[in-house]
Amino acid sequence: MKKIIFILFVIITTTFFSIQFEIKLPIFDKNNGVYQIYTFEHQNKLEVTVVFWDEDHPNPFIDFIYDIYRFFKWGRFYDIETFFILDDKVIFEDDYCNSQSYFQTEKLHNYKELSTNTFEKDGEKLVIYVSTWNHMFSNKPLPNTSYITYYPTVLVGTRSDVEQFFSWHKNKKLITTFSFSLIVVIFAILTIFIKKMPKSKVIFKVLTTFTIFLIALLNSSGSEFLIVTGLLFGMIGDFLLEFEDKFLHGMFSFLIGHIFYSLSFLIKFGVPSILVFFIILPILLILNFVILFKKAENFKLPILVYTVAIGIMFSFTFAPAFKDIYYLRCMLPLAGGLFVFSDFLIAIEKFVRKIKYSEIIILGTYFLAQLIIALSTIF
Numbered sequence: 001m002k003k004i005i006f007i008l009f010v011i012i013t014t015t016f017f018s019i020q021f022e023i024k025l026p027i028f029d030k031n032n033g034v035y036q037i038y039t040f041e042h043q044n045k046l047e048v049t050v051v052f053w054d055e056d057h058p059n060p061f062i063d064f065i066y067d068i069y070r071f072f073k074w075g076r077f078y079d080i081e082t083f084f085i086l087d088d089k090v091i092f093e094d095d096y097c098n099s100q101s102y103f104q105t106e107k108l109h110n111y112k113e114l115s116t117n118t119f120e121k122d123g124e125k126l127v128i129y130v131s132t133w134n135h136m137f138s139n140k141p142l143p144n145t146s147y148i149t150y151y152p153t154v155l156v157g158t159r160s161d162v163e164q165f166f167s168w169h170k171n172k173k174l175i176t177t178f179s180f181s182l183i184v185v186i187f188a189i190l191t192i193f194i195k196k197m198p199k200s201k202v203i204f205k206v207l208t209t210f211t212i213f214l215i216a217l218l219n220s221s222g223s224e225f226l227i228v229t230g231l232l233f234g235m236i237g238d239f240l241l242e243f244e245d246k247f248l249h250g251m252f253s254f255l256i257g258h259i260f261y262s263l264s265f266l267i268k269f270g271v272p273s274i275l276v277f278f279i280i281l282p283i284l285l286i287l288n289f290v291i292l293f294k295k296a297e298n299f300k301l302p303i304l305v306y307t308v309a310i311g312i313m314f315s316f317t318f319a320p321a322f323k324d325i326y327y328l329r330c331m332l333p334l335a336g337g338l339f340v341f342s343d344f345l346i347a348i349e350k351f352v353r354k355i356k357y358s359e360i361i362i363l364g365t366y367f368l369a370q371l372i373i374a375l376s377t378i379f
Contacts, residue, residue, distance in 0.1 A: 299351070
């Protein structure tokens, strides 16, 4: 999610509570590290709310089920924990655990009041350790563990304010985004299975992409509007590809869209390892040369240009994999891969041979790719 200021609840402040603190997280769990830290000064205490990217249960299967549960139970994947600092003590209402193992799964949520004298100090700062996978806190470090240190920011808000921002249960914009996503699924299914009504199929196909476009438009700021523009060209391309004599025009429209995607990813995430480009581009070019070029006839040059464009876009989706951005670490490269796969099948269908169930495969992977790209504007 973008770092923005709460209009009603979060303000920038230059005041500081008398007791300062820092959060230390085991370095091996940095991918689920601290995203943001919010503070709120009450009359006699400082409320500290820490937002983590996620929490991963030690059992991968349980973690998968638990993520789904958390998404619908609390409306978020982010993990949010809160404690209170007073002049002489720290209160953990349900998130204290003096564990000896980060992967402990029992007796996690505990109430604890501790004197500030029992905490380690880094200068004047109290050191708050994260002691378990689900981000319980402790005043003591784990044995033989290296830590990453996070410092409080100027973001201000209570636990309630933070929940309203990060949970789609309470955030109107996220509720709307979630509703639009469900509409996308409905329109996509209608598009895929309405085969005997060509006009209706075109309408639902464009409506699907238009709803995805609205998701990005609703959540975008800054360079993310380049994604919005890319989706707009994708919507135009969707319409044009439904007409045999407009295939090249639709292809060009998608090419422009990939350029806008690439620019947005470049500005937002930077450049991935050069090795990514040297792996992806040659593979795509070889596949297109071996499978398509012999039968592409007058489309050889457009296919070559388009392959380079989508290959560059796909490469840029790997930039978040080298940053501490949890959700995009896998989701954005998945979107890029699905887009490449869908377009490659379209080319095979047009120039090589028909594919069984192609409508389901091509449109299903394409719509999912576009939806993930649109949802990347809220990460």
